[in-house]
Amino acid sequence: MQFSGDISTESRGIYTFQATWWFADLGFLNLNMFKKIIETMIRNKLDHSVISSFLFYYKRVKCPNASLAQKYRIIETIIKFLYSLDGNFMSIRGLFDILQVSLTLKMNKCSMEKLEQLIGSQLDRAKLDDLLIPSPAGEKIAYNVNLILRLLDIFLSNSREKLLMYQLKKVAELIDLYIMEVAPDPCLKPSKFLALAKAMTDIARESYDTIYFAMDMYLKVHINGLCEEEKITICSVLNYDKLSEEILKDLTQNESFPACALATPQVTLQNRTRELGHKDFNFFLNIW
Numbered sequence: 001m002q003f004s005g006d007i008s009t010e011s012r013g014i015y016t017f018q019a020t021w022w023f024a025d026l027g028f029l030n031l032n033m034f035k036k037i038i039e040t041m042i043r044n045k046l047d048h049s050v051i052s053s054f055l056f057y058y059k060r061v062k063c064p065n066a067s068l069a070q071k072y073r074i075i076e077t078i079i080k081f082l083y084s085l086d087g088n089f090m091s092i093r094g095l096f097d098i099l100q101v102s103l104t105l106k107m108n109k110c111s112m113e114k115l116e117q118l119i120g121s122q123l124d125r126a127k128l129d130d131l132l133i134p135s136p137a138g139e140k141i142a143y144n145v146n147l148i149l150r151l152l153d154i155f156l157s158n159s160r161e162k163l164l165m166y167q168l169k170k171v172a173e174l175i176d177l178y179i180m181e182v183a184p185d186p187c188l189k190p191s192k193f194l195a196l197a198k199a200m201t202d203i204a205r206e207s208y209d210t211i212y213f214a215m216d217m218y219l220k221v222h223i224n225g226l227c228e229e230e231k232i233t234i235c236s237v238l239n240y241d242k243l244s245e246e247i248l249k250d251l252t253q254n255e256s257f258p259a260c261a262l263a264t265p266q267v268t269l270q271n272r273t274r275e276l277g278h279k280d281f282n283f284f285l286n287i288w
Helices: 021-026 031-043 048-062 068-083 092-105 109-120 145-158 165-182 190-198 209-221 228-235 245-251 260-287
Strands: 009-011 014-016
Touching: 021 048, 031 048, 031 068, 048 068, 048 092, 068 092, 068 109, 092 109, 109 145, 145 165, 145 190, 165 190, 165 209, 190 209, 190 228, 209 228, 209 245, 228 260, 245 260
Parallel strands: none
Antiparallel strands: 009 014
């Protein structure tokens, strides 16, 4: 059997499928035949990007009209095959779509772990919208923070030796934006906020301005729910040397922060002014 086709493309977080004639022709297959076709593709070493595109396509055309039991088996099968492929050649948006469905269906632990491994290992390709996954029914917190922490842990632990700096920085920026989104949630516990804020190493962040804004929102929302010690612990995440001058000035007058956190930005500003003065002095010395 021969297959040919275009690879799915991904743009601005929206994934589309350029389904070729055989995508449409094989989309009607029942699950057993579908499995055999995928196994044939893998055995014949078809491009993994094409196989994953077809897996996403099959899910898209079969799940809407399937019963819950049928949908469960379809998603379970798709996850199994996706896990056997090279994750670098599949749509990260497609994986998050599968994740959303899996959470709704309450997939088994094995399938969920495989899916989280696939997503977590390439978290640097994700967008903010991908991470904004609602919490399970019955939980008061708005977003599924525990899931994001697991994905982040997978990204950092699985790729520790081969991560490039630009990947670390991309994920740091992504997580900072995510923290901004979840910070206003009155049900977000201090331990979860801290876990998110401390997850990325200092070297991955070029600036702490976004974290400051998130922290400011969190402290204001929880103004009556946090003790002084908790506020101090939260503020300890900040690296004042990586805050902009504008933020440092704002922080010196921000009453939401504990008193001990207001002195450091003043010292940092003074040090920067002193360093700037030294540079100017040395510059004029070099001229003369």
